[in-house]
Amino acid sequence: MQARRRLPVKLIQYDDSSDPSKATALAEQLILQDKVHILIVPPGPPVVSIPVNQVAERYKVPCLSDGFLESWWGAGPYKYCWTGSLPWFVTPIPENDFRAGKRGYSALFNFLDFTDLFRDQLSKKIALFATNDADGRTFYELASKIAQDAGYTVIGVEKSLGLYAPGTVDFTSIIREWKKGEADVLWGMSIGVDFATMWRQAASLGWKPKMAMDGRALKNYDDVAAIGGDLATGLADPFQAWHPSLPYKSFYGGRTCADLADEWTRETGKAWTEMLTTYSWAETACRAIEIAGSLDPEKINQAFPNIDFMSISGRVKIIPEYHSTPSLFHVIQWVKTDKPWVWEAEIVWCADPSIKPTHDIIFPLP
Template structure:
């Protein structure tokens, strides 16, 4: 199965007091207080039904869910499918949620972090203290997730997060065996999803087994560089040697010193987790300076279908990356049984999908709401914070984004998902697509072909 890339991208668009019987009609809040990608929205204008029944017989009690994601800025690749995803979620929640015979309306407040960690934290505090959300969710890299987790842990607010390596969330957030997550549940693969899967692809070709790494000076980079829990001990266990030239700042314009280190050390494999513009800069300069590795398996930058076409001179040909979702992955939505291929078809035909190609992050963003629904239903009382957190502890369920199992994770509150390896190629008609070259740890995933060496 091949997976196409586009040539352009269009970036995106209180708890109530009175309980009603299950048979009562339910009002659903269709709009967010500040929709992702929309600036300066007036919260008073957004919730359907005014104050949502904060008093008076017959009013509907409302569960308020906050959702923070980077709809603008350097991390928009994680969220350009969110307008469609949120429309699907709101439709699923249109009739509310029934919990122990009581039906509750659902209000979703989605906010744009602007790909800024400080703003993500500010939005989380606002949603907790001013909007009094019953559940707060966040997605897409530690720069978004960690500040939200910090606010939820400080205020005792149930929290669900995704799309960030779990070690960067746990250890990078200052948590550990002596300081567990008390209010947060997070799902995504961890550094092992790179360090134990990248070598499966490298083993398919002949190299000197020297791996040059690109670790930025941020939460992700710090987690991957950790000598005990990071990337190096994993790939060394597979017989590879890591060359780490040191941390670089996001937004670096000149990678000459890093490239020279790789050349001097005879590096033939490149790995890392740079943001998209930084990798484009690095890879372009590498070609200009005569650095020609045989293999590149790069996270973050190559996850999304807009990066590779933006690299000049078709230098994206043959770049590879860890992948966690695609049309042939054996998953289905708990909402309605939708499969990945069906979701892709529906997204492509939707107004929100016009001018875009699906990306693998969006279904996992949507899975946050699938897990939220099951947890809320199992809690018995959506406003009992401790009960809601305990309900998440027991979740082991299939979602559109994969199996989410909090009962057997590597750390309390963590569920991991499997990864495979994809490789980008350009078709005869000039379109970019990626193919599966190793199934990695994904059960029953078809493989299209073996990994191919880079051509310079």
Template structure:
């Protein structure tokens, strides 16, 4: 028996020396985990992810060289179901069962925060996006003096959204009376926070804010908020709400005779599908713009311009481009770049490579430990957009109407009051 085994080993060695034994490429696999809301009320944030992942499979078809060895790349997508508890559960599955080398996550604090927390706890490197940095950092009890050890973030901050919203409001004639819609969730509590959010800077600019208090997502009756806004003569409405709540509020505002001159909402008004669902209520609404086909950036991975990436998405899916495409793509740019620079697949080496990132991506430059507000935060540019009636096949179009905060991003028009 021993002789047979020895002969077998010798024979295999001889075959290998002769080059007739195929190399088993799959033996060296690197897994990248990705958690986003594929279902539930936040699903529009994850709508482009499967398309982006298919694009990445093509980009990674020849594998990645990590620490001098070629690795097959596997991307494992998990659905947070728009639920923070579920997001944490699937993140733990990816870490403990799938043994991912690097985690990516995006799509509001309800997904990105619990995933980031799971990675910090399990000492696995994580890159997150599509959450203003304050709810991501302070919402996770971050200490500015220490930062986080394993989790890194790329996006803009509340200071940027406040600057863009108010830049737009200053360009039109209003009485400077603002009504706030801030729900009881990670974003709403941050945006409405007296120190970190809107109240303090608005007061400093001479705006008065009517904040009727927190409400639960999925609220069916905004009569109390509308009554408070009417009582105070509000002409500008702002806040950060999920798409179904925006539709409920806007419909009830019209029914109850409340007609503000400007409505600028975060989150709810980002997606063409949500605006189309509003019908004529959607025309003239304004929102933050994180990425468009006209952004002057290109992918470090595929070399596509922002426009080429958006065009590829539209031709591949038959759907209108949507803002998260750029950030889902950029997360994989960072992942590819960091893994290819990592000394090995040890978690600490991958984390160190992420931390040392300095990369021009399709959403702009990404660099940690530099001029960002925290060592774990890399800021991306932000402008203001307004939804207008579309031309041709498109029912609605998002036009950049103010770029004072990021002059390198071109405008397509100026802010108009709601008709």
């Protein structure tokens, strides 16, 4: 975009209620009626994001989407769909990229590396808990392999113990097998309400692992608060991409992470949320238009492989062969505070020393 030319940015937002059919219809509405130049699909279940991606491909409109690389990329091929800050499970980052070989960019190795910090204090027996959907099945398969290769035992892996149908309300038989198998670590990729149900039942059955991590269910305050009592203390999300303490600034205007969190709280009265990482997705969309120097969808799409800038979520550099930009992830644990929202996510560990902890690791779980 030429320096003398300025374009107003209009954000049109719809709520798909996590309904795939509604999401598909709204994506078509955005393209055909609202005439958008780019679609942005924020973090959510693949059953919603993938159909929207298919709409974008059909109408040849650039789209920034969400998902885990292995399951998202496997639903392609894609020409017009790209990702914001997509978690890569285990796929190696190409050698010519600045992130190559660095463990903090691999979501599943964050599970393993954080667990390994306390390896000598564990039974080395792991319980896996995941939804029976595209992301959950991919997680279960890859996590079990990584854990076993590292010398851990996955309880009930031969019968996919812990792979459950979303909306399940009784997890007692699964929990009893975890307890009988002496699992003292939980790795999960579940849904917030389901995790809360399982965790409350685990407490009532007397199963309390020393460490519990979930990469999807423990991202949002409301899901954590709904667990009840003090049961959420120390629960961990092993791949969070954003936190108010991170040392980044927005590309447009220089807003800091702390500034963004404060603005969110002032305007909503609520605690900050990791979903604020999608601010960088809007920055990425604007960068694509700037690089393209045009509002033509084809030119915008051709600009994505050239994106490389510092955003409020860190460096965004698209890897063209995967249409993706892996993020640097840190591990958070939930702790109680004296603030109005009671619970807050604190950084306790990151493979990259540039990301500083904001709280000591809570181990074992109280």
